[in-house]
Amino acid sequence: MENDPRFADFVILQAQNAGMFLGQIPNPTTGQPEVNIQAARSVLDSLEMLENKTQGNRTNGEDKLLQTALLNLRRLYAKVEAGQEPREEG
Template sequence: MAPSQEPALAGVKPPPATLISLIEVHALQVLLFTGRQPDPRTGQAGKNLDFAQHNIEMLEMLKEKTQGNRTDAETRALDQYLNLARLAYVEAVKESETDDTTQE
């Protein structure tokens, strides 16, 4: 018996398994956990900076472990997404600090 699928995903094929796809998954997680991207299930933005940091660390680990084995396009994508993720994290931390001081 085939596993059931969500109606919205029926007939949709996943993207190819590539390094860039893996990088994009972790970068999107950072955007979700910093509140920059709403949760697709709820439409609400939320923050979990610990999980955002974890996904940044995963991108950093990928950069280290794949050094010398990436194409130019993969290197550019990794650098760009890592910079985007770090910027989103720093902005989210600043917002959280501002929120904490206004509540005191």
């Protein structure tokens, strides 16, 4: 099975959206970081649905990308939901 670049593009776009909703990426309209926990939850739910619906149909690369995105977003979501100040880790 071959990697489909559209899958990676979609996962990355959704992860960026979630990052914006969790205050990690400035809102392009205001230039300021903003938190919208409901929107972030919606994006996370969509990625989890994608994970379930594509089970067994992803390449190793696609699976690694999706699992990494979900792991990072779940951690960040939990921190923001708990009221902790999110910070970049690296």
